[in-house]
């Protein structure tokens with residue numbers, strides 16, 4: 001094998017596969033890391049205790065362009081698909097509760113982007129963010145009290161009032177991140193309940209719409225700076241143009257469903273598989289925070305006359321944490337790259353990445369507590385907060401059981417209950 005002056009194989013420049021980040025990706029990573037370390041980390045404990053949306057921090061993020069529709073657009077635009085997960089990992093390394101307050105908007109934006117017409121994207125996406133002087137957040141409302149893992153069971157209805165060209169929404173949404181405090185709510189409702197999931201459609205509820213009210217704000221175990229609440233829709237009337245994708249498209253889809261034409265479940269699966277790696281990247285960020293903290297601590301803390309890391313029991317735990325985190329990140333990057341380059345998810349690789357990353361985050365933060373001993377169990381040290389924050393990643397955006405179900409169905413082609 002011939003090599004270049006710096007020792008690299010001579011043909012490495014032509015290699016079509018590389019895990020090396022390019023200059024733009026490295027720059028964005030440093031930028032997000034700087035914000036996470038300088039602004040989010042120092043504020044994390046306070047907002048966790050306050051259990052309130054950290055508006056001043058979101059505003060700071062907006063001022064530097066990190067929280068803006070142009071910024072998010074730039075993260076998505078990377079043709080390799082890696083910038084969005086990289087930014088998410090850094091922000092959630094900084095703090096998951098604040099991170100979710102910043103990134104919660106992305107779910108609604110992704111829905112408008114995925115289902116909306118160009119006019120709808122132009123009208124609603126900027127309103128999800130507001131401006132640096134007047135920041136806003138958005139909320140994506142699918143789950144209901146009786147429709148969590150089983151989204152097809154949702155009961156919220158959308159009725160079309162033809163005379164007024166308005167949609168009338170009724171129902172209750174549960175667990176909505178930013179629910180009730182958002183400028184824009186994207187609500188998934190049933191336009192025809194007999195059709196199950198095939199009768200669902202997504203609607204934008206514009207700011208200050210009558211009939212949308214916030215229910216009880218949920219007191220949570222972790223990501224406490226992120227607002228979670230029920231949302232009630234009581235004869236909530238919205239203009240016809242708020243149906244994402246438009247009425248003709250929905251009518252065509254409902255007609256095909258009534259005729260029993262093959263469902264578009266493949267398209268829906270592609271969408272989930274594309275958004276899950278970003279959620280996985282958030283979990284990787286939390287896991288990495290815990291690992292780094294525990295590694296430093298284990299080198300400092302002395303017992304029996306030596307640093308605790310000099311015991312294999314501690315050192316091997318840290319080796320496993322590092323390996324598992326890298327493994328999770330690689331799955332996240334693979335799925336993000338697949339999504340961006342339009343690869344087919346034949347083995348539910350997006351679900352795989354979210355499943356692995358969520359479980360790694362829970363395990364790594366638990367181990368970090370163990371490595372810190374008594375200190376790990378107190379609120380004087382951040383690892384207990386990271387452990388509380390990590391747990392949500394085996395629950396939302398599809399529980400670990402549901403991810404396994406999706407993967408099992410994808411690899412087997414069988415109907416697994």
Ligand SMILES: Cc1cc2nc3c(=O)[nH]c(=O)nc-3n(C[C@H](O)[C@H](O)[C@H](O)COP(=O)(O)OP(=O)(O)OC[C@H]3O[C@@H](n4cnc5c(N)ncnc54)[C@H](O)[C@@H]3O)c2cc1C
Nearest residue numbers: 140141142143148149175176177395396397398399401402
């Ligand atoms: C902090 C937080 C934020 C959230 N944000 C949002 C949001 O912004 N928008 C939104 O729409 N939703 C949101 N959710 C809702 C979240 O997506 C749901 O909680 C999640 O999908 C699980 O639904 P569930 O809580 O009803 O649990 P259930 O569906 O009742 O599940 C209970 C248990 O049963 C298991 N289970 C269910 N079905 C099966 C099966 N077929 N096989 C094996 N096991 C099964 C589950 O894995 C779980 O362990 C949020 C939730 C939380 C806690």
